[in-house]
Amino acid sequence: MQSEENKNPFQGMSFEEITRMPNEEFVKKMELAKQNYFSGLKDLGDPEYGEYSPEQKIGFWEVSLNRQMRRQVESGLDEYAIFNADWYNAVKRLEPEFDSIMDQVFKRPAFTEWDKQEYLKRIRIRS
Amino acid sequence: MKRNRLIFFLCVLVSCNTVRNVAEVAGISESPSAISTSFADADKAFVLNDTFANSKSFRPLSVLPSASGVYQLRPGFYEIVCKSYCLHAGTHAPSSGDGYLAAPLKGDRRDIIQSILKNSARYPAIKQQDVQMLIWLVLAHVNFKQLSTDLQIASVQLLSAKELFELDGGVMGVISDPTLMGMKVKLPPAAQDALDAENKVRELYEQGVTSYQQYESVAILPGAAPVDQPEYKRGRWCVQPGGFYIRFFPNGYTSTRIQIYVPDLVSGATNSGSYDVSPLKHFMIQWPAWDLTSTVAVPANTTAQRLCMGATGSSGGSSESWWDDPRSSDDWGHRDGAGSFRFPPTPNPVHAPQVPVSPKPAGGVKIPDQNPPVKTPGDNTPDNPDNPGNTPTPSPKPGDVDTGEVRKQLPDCFMKALVSFGLTQGQVLEWFKQYNNDRCSQQFFKLIQDYIKTNPHGLDDCNAYAIWGYTTNLFFRLLNQWLRDDINQDQTKDLTQEIDQALAKLPTYTGKYVYRGIIVPPASLKNFLALYTTGTFNVWNNFTSAGGTESASFAGRPDVNVVFIIEQKTGKDVSALADGIHCGMPPNTPPEILIKSNSTFQSTEDPVFDPSINKWVIHVKQID
Numbered sequence: 001m002q003s004e005e006n007k008n009p010f011q012g013m014s015f016e017e018i019t020r021m022p023n024e025e026f027v028k029k030m031e032l033a034k035q036n037y038f039s040g041l042k043d044l045g046d047p048e049y050g051e052y053s054p055e056q057k058i059g060f061w062e063v064s065l066n067r068q069m070r071r072q073v074e075s076g077l078d079e080y081a082i083f084n085a086d087w088y089n090a091v092k093r094l095e096p097e098f099d100s101i102m103d104q105v106f107k108r109p110a111f112t113e114w115d116k117q118e119y120l121k122r123i124r125i126r127s
Numbered sequence: 128m129k130r131n132r133l134i135f136f137l138c139v140l141v142s143c144n145t146v147r148n149v150a151e152v153a154g155i156s157e158s159p160s161a162i163s164t165s166f167a168d169a170d171k172a173f174v175l176n177d178t179f180a181n182s183k184s185f186r187p188l189s190v191l192p193s194a195s196g197v198y199q200l201r202p203g204f205y206e207i208v209c210k211s212y213c214l215h216a217g218t219h220a221p222s223s224g225d226g227y228l229a230a231p232l233k234g235d236r237r238d239i240i241q242s243i244l245k246n247s248a249r250y251p252a253i254k255q256q257d258v259q260m261l262i263w264l265v266l267a268h269v270n271f272k273q274l275s276t277d278l279q280i281a282s283v284q285l286l287s288a289k290e291l292f293e294l295d296g297g298v299m300g301v302i303s304d305p306t307l308m309g310m311k312v313k314l315p316p317a318a319q320d321a322l323d324a325e326n327k328v329r330e331l332y333e334q335g336v337t338s339y340q341q342y343e344s345v346a347i348l349p350g351a352a353p354v355d356q357p358e359y360k361r362g363r364w365c366v367q368p369g370g371f372y373i374r375f376f377p378n379g380y381t382s383t384r385i386q387i388y389v390p391d392l393v394s395g396a397t398n399s400g401s402y403d404v405s406p407l408k409h410f411m412i413q414w415p416a417w418d419l420t421s422t423v424a425v426p427a428n429t430t431a432q433r434l435c436m437g438a439t440g441s442s443g444g445s446s447e448s449w450w451d452d453p454r455s456s457d458d459w460g461h462r463d464g465a466g467s468f469r470f471p472p473t474p475n476p477v478h479a480p481q482v483p484v485s486p487k488p489a490g491g492v493k494i495p496d497q498n499p500p501v502k503t504p505g506d507n508t509p510d511n512p513d514n515p516g517n518t519p520t521p522s523p524k525p526g527d528v529d530t531g532e533v534r535k536q537l538p539d540c541f542m543k544a545l546v547s548f549g550l551t552q553g554q555v556l557e558w559f560k561q562y563n564n565d566r567c568s569q570q571f572f573k574l575i576q577d578y579i580k581t582n583p584h585g586l587d588d589c590n591a592y593a594i595w596g597y598t599t600n601l602f603f604r605l606l607n608q609w610l611r612d613d614i615n616q617d618q619t620k621d622l623t624q625e626i627d628q629a630l631a632k633l634p635t636y637t638g639k640y641v642y643r644g645i646i647v648p649p650a651s652l653k654n655f656l657a658l659y660t661t662g663t664f665n666v667w668n669n670f671t672s673a674g675g676t677e678s679a680s681f682a683g684r685p686d687v688n689v690v691f692i693i694e695q696k697t698g699k700d701v702s703a704l705a706d707g708i709h710c711g712m713p714p715n716t717p718p719e720i721l722i723k724s725n726s727t728f729q730s731t732e733d734p735v736f737d738p739s740i741n742k743w744v745i746h747v748k749q750i751d
Contacts, residue, residue: 008738015733019657026653030688037741038686045682063707064683067674071645073604074669076611078201081646082685091684109566110707113600 009033038090049095057095058104066110079114080122088123161236161266162214164423164433169228175364175372175388180204185386192605194549194615195245196420196438199608200371200389207419210437211383212244212259214423216266216346217324219431221377225351226359226427229373232420232435239265239290240435244420246285248438253281255381256339258437261285263346265294267325269332347380347432359427364388369415375424380432383424389415416612526569530556533563536572540589541596544621548602558601566599567710574709582703584632591704593625597670598706598719607669610724623724626670630723633699641673641695641720644687644742652688652743656734659745663730671722673698681740690742694731696749698722727751 009029010018018026052060069079092098106116185206192199221227232241240262247258261278274282282291327345336342364372376384424434528536533556545555563571575595579588597603606622609615647655658665673693681687700718702708708719728747737744
């Protein structure tokens with residue numbers, strides 16, 4: 001049985017039906033799915049994360065977030081869109097020291113490209 | 128050699144006839160106005176209240192990617208203070224009550240004026256008064272040979288050979304004074320006044336007058352222009368092609384503050400309430416581009432100045448917090464207005480003195496050093512506000528390089544490609560100096576030289592530098608943007624060719640699938656997915672990087688809503704030349720896959736939502 005957080009909002013629908021759905025309804029379903037996903041998030045995508053030293057954790061976030069932001073830029077998309085309140089709250093729940101880690105991440109060479117103020121703005125917004 | 132000269136002579140002959148013909152075809156005998164833009168050319172639709180965004184904080188326009196005065200806009204509020212120039216001799220300077228709208232630069236000397244405006248930013252040593260003088264003289268049809276030595280030197284810097292030819296007897300130069308007078312009687316009174324003023328400018332020049340003030344007194348009428356269209360007030364917004372809005376606040380005729388508002392079309396916040404999805408066709412969001420130098424501020428009052436804008440200006444922006452931001456525009460290479468390429472931030476602040484650019488050893492490609500060296504964050508030269516206390520320069524570390532050493536190390540062809548792209552030699556040298564010394568712990572030049580010596584795949588030094596350069600933040604943003612927009616091919620072709628050549632030489636990645644995640648704005652997501660139904664083809668003009676495993680691609684669980692599972696055909700593992708692998712701390716996990724530009728992908732099944740990862744999964748197969 002599917003858990004609540006992993007419930008598929010498009011269960012039983014063909015792709016054609018999904019594309020015919022009113023956009024507002026589609027957006028609402030996606031928003032709900034995202035909230036469920038992040039509220040139920042149990043890991044940060046690296047099984048060894050818990051064993052990392054503070055320095056390794058800073059490096060982990062520097063590398064992974066920088067990589068994803070570059071992907072966005074390559075595609076002409078908003079690089080800060082990967083940050084929002086749902087994601088931030090989930091990460092903070094799993095890594096209570098996340099804010100101080102990000103303070104260090106923004107001092108790292110890979111992050112000279114990115115704007116901390118914009119990041120701080122985005123993590124306050126539920127998109 | 129003789130053959131080349133003959134060809135050149137024939138070309139000149141053809142050009143001469145062509146120019147005359149163009150003049151005739153364009154009806155120049157009926158309209159002698161070199162720049163014809165008028166209020167009639169402006170979109171006068173009332174689109175936003177004059178008070179709209181009055182309380183907003185505007186970011187400096189210079190934070191956006193730009194080249195040669197063309198800005199790639201993004202949603203938000205921006206501002207720039209430009210050097211502006213009078214395009215209409217014999218009219219009043221702007222006053223505080225004049226309403227200005229935007230109109231395109233038009234007329235027979237449009238290209239010449241635009242070249243002057245664009246290139247004036249590349250040569251900040253040329254005074255604004257000289258640029259203005261040159262514009263007036265071009266509008267007054269003064270022959271190039273009649274220009275003073277100083278203005279001839281400025282012209283050579285600001286104009287191409289073809290444009291100089293046109294000034295040297297081309298078009299208006301071959302039309303006699305009696306002909307011009309004949310034209311005048313056919314013109315409306317306002318245009319006759321302008322022609323009179325242009326004639327006076329020309330007479331002054333022919334009399335040998337050199338005082339700028341005398342020309343200004345002819346070109347700029349004293350007092351405020353009579354208000355003949357009071358409904359157009361100062362601060363009026365006007366809509367531009369591409370769906371963004373601008374308004375002008377001239378300060379005299381020499382300086383104009385421009386505010387730009389770009390609505391977030393992609394998130395669905397359009398005025399009409401509909402969603403703009405067409406840009407997604409190319410797997411990207413295309414924001415509008417705006418060419419500052421092709422925009423004329425036209426007054427509602429018919430006897431006030433038309434104004435054109437130089438390619439760069441001071442940054443503008445009214446937010447205190449923005450100026451406090453250590454990454455504010457001055458740190459991005461725009462302080463002196465030199466060059467309009469947004470120079471990416473250097474890897475780390477450094478405290479090293481400016482090092483003179485070393486000349487290239489004989490035999491190398493000669494690359495003009497057109498601009499002064501870029502000031503970088505932390506630069507401790509006396510006028511740098513980032514370091515008012517002039518912190519002492521730390522001792523260099525073993526392996527540190529200066530710009531002279533960088534010049535020796537960088538291959539000429541790579542330097543040439545970067546200069547063609549829009550960077551200056553000084554910017555490139557400074558960037559790689561800091562990249563080696565700070566970001567890459569003094570190891571960059573050693574690592575890449577080691578690779579070039581031993582590489583088993585036959586990459587030449589240019590290929591290797593181009594790939595490594597791509598993986599840094601030096602040019603990947605603008606390069607991909609221009610490739611997607613299919614613009615500035617002259618600037619992108621060398622770099623693109625080097626990268627694509629390198630990728631062609633590298634062995635194809637052995638993994639069948641590579642993975643790439645993105646977040647598409649939720650309001651546009653459904654329409655985006657519809658572009659990837661089974662069997663559809665999509666061309667990705669930009670270079671595409673991807674990870675070798677799905678899990679490595681989503682470490683940190685960033686909020687991406689689409690994952691492409693790509694059955695790749697030409698993906699190459701560039702880990703051996705990747706910034707993140709060699710200079711990251713800790714290093715990225717290889718492989719780093721890069722797929723060539725302009726690749727075609729076919730969807731192999733309809734997109735499907737996977738709730739366990741909260742992403743739409745799109746399966747595509749690379750065709751070429």
